Amino acid sequence: MSQGKVEAMLGLRREGRPMVGRDRIELLEAVGIHGSISKAAKAVGLSYKAAWDALNAVNNLLPRPAILGQTGGRQGGGAIVTDDGLALIASFRMMEKRLEKVAQMLAGDGSGDSFSLLWSLGMKTSARNAFRCTVTDIRKGEVNAEVVMRLSAESSLTAIITAESLSDLDITIGREVMALVKSSFVMLAPGAELPRISARNRIVGTISHREDGAVSAELTLDIGDGKSIVAVVTRDSAEEMELTLGSKAVAFFKSSHVILAVD
Structure with missing residues (x-):
């Protein structure tokens, strides 16, 4: 008797709100492709209404919206x-x-440590800056x-890792x-001129954002292409360098401080 393929279905939910699964992710991808x-x-x-309701559910999953736009009536807007x-x-x-991959391993379709893969699904990191490069x-x-x-398009990153890694x-x-x-x-310098x-x-x-604490200040630097870098400096340093919203700054850090990970 042949066994059917084992499939794994992923769904995301927050505080009892409607489930966000593959169908809604595909809809979100389609918005990115068509802009409408x-x-x-x-x-x-x-239908337009079903899509709008589904995208609202996606927006509700996140602290900030996943999609921005106007309804534009039944024809929809950008x-x-x-x-x-x-x-x-x-x-x-x-x-x-x-x-x-876990599903394939459990079905006997491959070899490997499925428990390690399951652990990696829940992996968290304390690093505030995570970039796909x-x-x-x-x-x-x-x-x-x-x-x-x-x-x-304008920036690159350099990391130093061991040859073994x-x-x-x-x-x-x-x-x-x-x-x-x-x-x-991440350290900051005021202005747009690269420090020597x-x-x-x-x-x-x-x-683009600054949040002051009693001792430190957390600053978010918009670096273009929808990417940003977060730095934590002392509040006194932020004041002395006049790091305010809308001002230019340079984020700099050592290549040895960049950690690499792969899927």
């Missing part, structure tokens, strides 16, 4: 997928891919390797990786 809720609804075979929406799509697809260059040494990645993670040119940087490792320092990573941006 009505066109996205047609592409996935839904709509965009926000950075949070893009992050949700990427995270969902990554988790779905890993869950599928594409490797553009690798400079190998006897002990360490320098990995250069495209962060955005490069091999273990199977990092090659063209591969997508996650680059993690703790906010406490030894730190390999120096990225210009605009301060």
Whole structure:
């Protein structure tokens, strides 16, 4: 007797709100492709109202909206997928891919440690800055390797990892990786001029958010292409450098402070 294929279905829910699964993620992807809720609804075979209700459920899942737009009546209006929406799509697809591997292992279709994969689905990190990048260059040494990645159209990241890690993670040119940087490792300098320092990573941006505490200040730097970097500095330093909303600043950090991870 042949066994049917084991399939894993991923669903996300927050505080009892409607489930967000593959169908709603596909709808969100369609909005990103067509730039319109009505066109996205047609592409996935839904009515405009059903699509609008589904996208509202997606928005309710996140602290900030996954999609922004206007209803525009029955024909719908223009709509965009926000950075949070893009992050949700990427995270969902990554988790779905890993869950599928677990399903295949449980069905006996492959070999490996399914429990390790299950653990990785719930992996959390304390690093505030997590970027999905594409490797553009690798400079190998006897002990360490320098990995250069495209962060955005204007910016790149450099990481120093051991040659052993490069091999273990199977990092090659063209591969997508996650680059993690703790906010406490990120330093800031006012203005748009790159400081003359030894730190390999120096990225210009605009301060889009600032939250002051009793001792420290958390600042978010908009670096373009919908990406941002979070830095935590002392409140006194933020005041002395006049790091206010809308002002230009340079985020800089060492290549040794960039941690790489792969799916």
